[in-house]
Amino acid sequence: MVLRIHFTGQDLARTRLHRDPHPMWELVLSLHVLQSGSPLNRHQHWLRAARQRLGSAPHARADLRLLSTLVPPAGAFPDFLTPVDGTxxxxxxxxxxLSTPRPRRHAELGQVFGAQRAPAWVAAFADGEQGAARAVRIALQRYHELVLRPHADEIARCVLAEREARVRSLCTGGAEGLLASLPGCMRWEPPVLVADYPGPDRDLHLRxxxxxxxPSYFCHGKPVGFVDAELPPVLVYPVGADVVPERAAVELGVLVGPTRAQVLRELRATRSTSELARRVGISVGAASKxxxxxxxxxxxxxxxERNTVLHGLTGRGVTVVSGHPPAESPLGELHPGGLVPSAG
Incomplete structure (x- = not known):
């Protein structure tokens, strides 16, 4: 079973690579790993720790029952669980x-459950009933805090290493070089990207x-995308085994402290002092320090730059955060006045 993604020249020019781990795609795909297991070594440590934490936490069984109803171990799940903008x-x-319009909730939950009778709370959630929406939010929050946040550094290291490998391919071969370098579950047959796919054979015309x-830490085996072909096209794919860094002997948070570790992770993208403070949840003064x-x-x-100070990672900073040396970027380093090309 394959997904054939058809590109035009305009599509190649508009091919983008997501910067950071996508919070909701990682959560949804981690539920697949938790329910079905994974043959990948990188998931085994997380899987053992997650099962241990969930086994001892109050409410965990009820939360998992709710979440596994929305995200079954196989088959479709609602597209609205994975927002297009995951930044x-x-x-x-x-x-x-939770702000998904009611008609879309109804339609996508109807696709998941088909002719079978959905639990009463699912119908209430589709109707926008506040109690059901609150239960979904709380279950997602508790699951994230319990089994995903403790592993955020490892997830980010793997995704960043994958992104850097693809950026190197983009720098040397353009968009087609990037597509040709994707992991083995995908192959570039110009002008079509052919991907192994969990559903029936399908053609997606980007138009x-x-x-x-x-790139996703928890995706394994086959890439996935939206069920609805009219949504902005995405392809979520497993990070390549050749770029997964080994687990650091000392976690980043232990090395520099949890707040500075978060500051470093946020500075994988260039940010002003005030934006950095907002994203980390600290004062502007603390962010500056x-x-x-x-x-x-x-x-x-x-x-x-004028009245704004912009911060970003140096090459050494990228290595500390990702466990890999930085890819050469055509954008170069920050200089007064903004980004300038690297010297050739």
């Missing part, structure tokens, strides 16, 4: 999920919309 923090993603490629300490350690560089 915000987990709580913002939850807001997007000039382009596609967002989302953390950036200064990390800058003195050679992990962060900062430049002033």
């Amino acid at each position: 915000g923090p987990f709580e913002a993603q939850l807001d997007d999920v 000039g919309r382009g596609i967002t490629l989302i 953390h950036a200064a300490v990390l800058r003195s350690a050679g992990l962060v560089h900062s430049v002033r």
Whole structure:
């Protein structure tokens, strides 16, 4: 069973690579791993720890029963659980999920359950009943806090290493080089990307919309995408086995402290001091001090642009966060006035 994704020249120009782990795709796909297991070594440590934590936590059994109803171990799950824009923090993603319009909830939950009778709470959730929506939010929050947040560094390291490998291919071969370099469950047969797929054979014509490629720690075996072909196209695929870094002997949070570890992770993208403070949940003054300490350690560089100070990771900082040396980027380092091309 395969998915054939048809590209035009315009689609190649609009092919994008998602920057960070997508909070909701990782959550949904981790539920698949938890329910069905995974043959991949990288999941075994997480799987043992998750089962142990869930086995001893109050409410965990009820939360899992609810979540596994929405996300069964095989088959479709509602597209609205994985918002198109996965760049915000987990709580913002939850807001997007819970603000899904009622007609769309009805349609997508109807696709999941088909002719079989859905539990009463699912019908209430589809109707927008506040109690059911609150139960879904709480179950998602508790699951995330219990079994995903403790492994955030490892998940981010793997996804960032995969992204850097694809950026290297993009730099040397353009969009087609990127597509040709994707892991073995996908193959580039110009102008079509052919991917092993869990559903029936399917053709997806991008029609000039382009596609967002989302590397995922928990995806394994076969890539997945939205059920609804009219949604902005995405392809969620497993990180390549050749780029998965070994588990660090010392976790980043232990090395620099949890707040500075979060600051480093946020600075994988260039951010102003105020944006950094907002994303980490600290004051602007505290964000500035953390950036200064990390800058003195050679992990962060900062430049002033008019009234704004912009911060980003140095090559050493990328290595500390990802466990891999940075890919050469055509954008280069930060300089006053913004990003400038690397010297050839």
